[in-house]
Amino acid sequence: MVVAALRVGERSVERWRLRCHERGEAGALSKGSPGRPKLSGTQIARLERELERGPPAHGWADRRWTPARIKTLIGRLFHVSCTVKGT
Incomplete structure (x- = not known):
């Protein structure tokens, strides 16, 4: 599971997934x-x-x-x- 592998919360993964869906690869880039x-x-x-x-x-x-x-x-x-x- 991504949450366990990255040691982050489920909500963070959901936000990342949504941004990728909406903006493509650019949505996955870190803003710092x-x-x-x-x-x-x-x-x-x-x-x-x-x-x-x-x-x-x-x-x-x-x-x-x-x-x-x-x-x-x-x-x-x-x-x-x-x-x-x-x-």
């Missing part, structure tokens, strides 16, 4: 993780500049960037929520 924000090239360039300034410029006492701090910075700069894993 819905939990990850999509930053534009301009936003990524700005994030890089801000990261180069270092954590103290953004209120942290030491000069160590952590995934959690980068997540917080993304939220502050772009008003986008993401997971630590997604950073």
Whole structure:
């Protein structure tokens, strides 16, 4: 069974099947993780500049960037929520 082989819910498989039926092969293509924000090239360039300034410029006492701090910075700069894993 597809559900067991892919370790997903039956509802997900049903949605995939329906999209394939409606849109053909293009309907089966992944749109990416819905939990990850999509930053534009301009936003990524700005994030890089801000990261180069270092954590103290953004209120942290030491000069160590952590995934959690980068997540917080993304939220502050772009008003986008993401997971630590997604950073």
